[in-house]
Amino acid sequence: MSKPDNELTWRDLEIGGIVSTPGNTRLYRSGDWRSQKPEYEFSRCIKCGLCALYCPEACIGKNDEGYFTADLFYCKGCGICARECPVYVISMAEEAE
Amino acid sequence: MGERTGIEVSIAISEAVAAADADVIAAYPITPQTHIVEHLADLVANGELDAEYIPVESEHSAMSACLGSAAAGARTFTATAGQGLELMHEVLFVASAMRLPIVMAVANRAVSSPLSVWGDHSDIMAARDVGWIQIFTENGQEAVDNTICAFKMAEDKSVLLPVMVNLDGFHLSHMIEPIIMFERDEVRRFLPPNDYPLPLDPEKPVAMGDFAPPFIFTEAKWAQEVNLRNSYETILRVWREFGEEFGRYYNPVESYRIEGARTLLLTMGSFSETAMTAVDSLREQGQSVGLVRLRLWRPFPFEELRKAVKGADNLIVVDRAISLGGPGGPVASEVKAALYGEADRPAVASFVAGLGGRDITRQGFEEIIARGIEIAGKGGAGEYEIYGVRE
Numbered sequence: 370m371s372k373p374d375n376e377l378t379w380r381d382l383e384i385g386g387i388v389s390t391p392g393n394t395r396l397y398r399s400g401d402w403r404s405q406k407p408e409y410e411f412s413r414c415i416k417c418g419l420c421a422l423y424c425p426e427a428c429i430g431k432n433d434e435g436y437f438t439a440d441l442f443y444c445k446g447c448g449i450c451a452r453e454c455p456v457y458v459i460s461m462a463e464e465a466e
Numbered sequence: 467m468g469e470r471t472g473i474e475v476s477i478a479i480s481e482a483v484a485a486a487d488a489d490v491i492a493a494y495p496i497t498p499q500t501h502i503v504e505h506l507a508d509l510v511a512n513g514e515l516d517a518e519y520i521p522v523e524s525e526h527s528a529m530s531a532c533l534g535s536a537a538a539g540a541r542t543f544t545a546t547a548g549q550g551l552e553l554m555h556e557v558l559f560v561a562s563a564m565r566l567p568i569v570m571a572v573a574n575r576a577v578s579s580p581l582s583v584w585g586d587h588s589d590i591m592a593a594r595d596v597g598w599i600q601i602f603t604e605n606g607q608e609a610v611d612n613t614i615c616a617f618k619m620a621e622d623k624s625v626l627l628p629v630m631v632n633l634d635g636f637h638l639s640h641m642i643e644p645i646i647m648f649e650r651d652e653v654r655r656f657l658p659p660n661d662y663p664l665p666l667d668p669e670k671p672v673a674m675g676d677f678a679p680p681f682i683f684t685e686a687k688w689a690q691e692v693n694l695r696n697s698y699e700t701i702l703r704v705w706r707e708f709g710e711e712f713g714r715y716y717n718p719v720e721s722y723r724i725e726g727a728r729t730l731l732l733t734m735g736s737f738s739e740t741a742m743t744a745v746d747s748l749r750e751q752g753q754s755v756g757l758v759r760l761r762l763w764r765p766f767p768f769e770e771l772r773k774a775v776k777g778a779d780n781l782i783v784v785d786r787a788i789s790l791g792g793p794g795g796p797v798a799s800e801v802k803a804a805l806y807g808e809a810d811r812p813a814v815a816s817f818v819a820g821l822g823g824r825d826i827t828r829q830g831f832e833e834i835i836a837r838g839i840e841i842a843g844k845g846g847a848g849e850y851e852i853y854g855v856r857e
Contacts, residue, residue, distance in 0.1 A: 379685040379692070384626060385565035386686050387664050388673040 399426065403446035405461040411436050414458045420450035468647035475606035475638050476501035478645045479545075479571055479631075482613040484515040485653040488569075489540035489660075492520035492531035496550040497583045498635035499573040503545050525550040529557035529568075536566035536628075537674055539665035541617065544568065547635055548575030551589045555596070561628045562597030563690055564675050567620035567662065568628040570598075571613060573639040574735070574786075576822040584823020585635035587735065587787035590763075591796045597690060599629040599697055600763040604738045606643035609633040611714055614653055618704045621660045625697045632763075634736040634786075636823060646712075656711050698765050718767035719774045720759040723749060727756030729780040729839055730812065734760040734797055737786065737826050744831035755835060760797065768804045775805070781812040782838030784831075784853075786820045794818055794850025813843030816850035824854065 372381065383389055414436055421429040421437050428443035429450060439450065451459040473481075479502050483491070491510070493503035509515040518535075522528045528544050535542040546554060551572055561568050576582040577589050590600065599619060603609040609631060616629040633639055664672055678686050701718070709715035722742050724730060733741045738759040748755045758774045758781075760767070775781050785795025793799040798816030805811040815838040820826045826834075834853055841851070 375681050377682060377685060379689040382682075382686060382689050384664060385563060385674065386676055386678065386689075387564075388676050389664065389670075391671050391673075 398442055400442045400444050403441075403444060403464045405446040405448060406441065406444065406464045407439050407446075407448075407450055407459045408462045409436065409438065410458050410460070413456045415456055417455065419453055419455065420459060423449050423453045425449065468649050468652075470644050470646045472642055473606075473645050473647070474501060474640065474642050475609055475633065475645070476573070476640065477505050478606055478610045478643075478647065479613050479633075480505035480509065481647060482610045482653075483543045483569075484509050485648045485650045486614055486617050486657055487541065487650070487654060488515070488517050488543045490518045490520065490532070490535035490542045491544065492522055492528045492535065492542070493544045493546070494522050494525050494528045494550060496525070496547050498575060498585070498639040499545045499547040499550070499571065501639065502571055502573070506543075525554040526557060529554035529561065532568045533557065533561055533564065533566055534666075536561070536568050536662070537564070537666050539660060539662040541621070541660045542566075542568045543570070545571040545573065547573040548577055548583070548589045551593055552577060555593060558593055558596035558598065558628075560675060562694070563686070565626040565693070566628060567617075567626050567660070569613065569616040569620055570628065570630050571609070572630050572632045573635040574632055575635040582822040583635070585637050585736075585786075586821045586823065587632075587785070587796075588821075590630070590632055591787040591789070594764070594796065597627070597694055598764065599625075599627055599694070599701065600632065601629065602632045602734045602761055602763055603638065604736050604759065606638060606641060606645045607714070608716070609638060610645055610647075611708065611712070612716070614648065614657065615704050615708050615716070617660075618657050618707075619697070619701050621658075621662070622700045622704070623661075623663065625693070625700050626662070627694060627697055632735065637736040652711075656708070695765050698767070701762065701765075716761060717770070718760075718762035719770040720761055721774050722757040722759070724756030724758060724774065724778075726754065727778060728754040729782065729835065730756050730758050730775055730778045731831065731835055731838075732758045732760065732775075732781060732783045732797070732801060734763065735786060737784070737820055740826060740828055741784070741831050743828045744835065747828060748832060748835065766800060766804070771801065771804050772808060775812055776810070778812040780815065780839055780842040781805075782815045782817065782835055782842065784817045784819050784826070784834060786818075788818045788821065788852075798850060815842040817853050818850055819853035826853070830854065
């Protein structure tokens with residue numbers, strides 16, 4: 370779709386609201402919903418990746434140093450990673466932004 | 467042209483679905499619709515219809531399977547009734563919003579409790595706002611003809627909407643009637659192959675039934691509403707084409723002996739035929755009475771209805787369902803809304819009758835008409851009256 374989302378009219382929609390451009394959910398900033406954000410104490414991290422496995426948004430990936438961090442564009446702040454981390458690396462802090 | 471045959475209406479509908487060469491039937495049996503899907507299962511099992519028959523575990527699953535089938539571009543049919551229609555309720559909205567051309571026969575039945583397998587319109591009235599095209603039929607021939615028409619309406623590129631063909635449970639579904647059946651070849655000439663424009667296809671991936679945040683939901687609903695309203699012209703065109711091909715013509719609003727009638731009766735469904743005999747009898751007695759029948763319930767034929775009742779003094783609407791704690795009859799409520807803005811409109815009297823399979827006889831309609839003339843236009847008549855209840 371060529372127009373910005375908030376300029377789309379009902380005439381711009383495909384039949385039944387079908388989305389014919391694959392992968393455009395990636396443009397959707399679900400991080401907007403967040404009221405808490407994960408903070409990390411990497412000195413305790415054993416790089417097990419459990420947080421990434423549990424993340425329902427699949428938005429946790431490895432950074433250059435091999436630590437696992439959430440992509441805040443998508444992270445909804447649910448806190449499952451903090452709850453599941455076996456070595457208490459992650460804590461949830463209030464999202465100020 | 468096929469032969470005029472004595473046949474149960476349900477079986478005739480199944481034969482029409484087979485003549486339309488349906489690709490997929492996903493259904494769960496429920497009285498009084500059972501014979502329709504049972505016979506289709508036979509036709510598929512016997513190799514007389516080359517289709518997938520999906521026996522599902524509930525009506526919710528039946529309609530869900532129909533979504534997938536129609537999305538894949540298959541010509542899709544199902545049937546249900548009463549509780550079954552309610553169990554598939556949420557999926558009905560999905561079918562219309564996703565613009566999937568599914569055809570469904572609904573053998574209208576009262577909804578529990580108390581348990582009743584017999585006919586009335588409480589099932590469909592609870593599914594009034596699901597965004598489907600909704601047609602009501604009065605006899606077996608109409609049910610069969612409209613099943614054929616429904617595929618053509620549903621699959622038309624400008625429509626792409628699911629269509630319900632309503633027939634009164636037992637009063638129609640289980641009757642053996644003389645019906646002019648179809649040759650498969652003539653139906654296939656009338657009905658072009660289904661060509662769904664954006665079917666599920668691994669070569670061209672699409673996402674259907676997506677999520678819509680507030681910034682786009684209103685636009686999605688308005689697109690759906692415009693589409694359903696615009697389907698009206700195609701519905702008329704399909705009925706016209708059907709008439710030209712088979713000689714039987716259908717209209718959104720049908721009338722019977724309305725010329726100069728001061729009082730009009732308005733009905734929907736199979737009891738319209740009994741109502742005609744009441745009109746005949748009253749006309750013979752010199753009364754100025756006619757009958758208007760609604761065939762198309764959604765999209766609602768506002769203009770045709772206004773035209774049909776224009777000039778009458780009294781309009782007596784008989785509903786076969788009750789909107790509890792509300793205006794009484796759903797049809798009367800719609801009719802009153804359609805007429806509200808008219809300067810010259812008949813006084814409307816609303817009756818609820820024929821619930822849970824109770825017959826309304828010719829004499830019954832005569833009583834309703836007499837009472838209707840008495841109360842129409844009198845402010846003290848209340849929202850509606852129920853006919854035939856024992857005090």
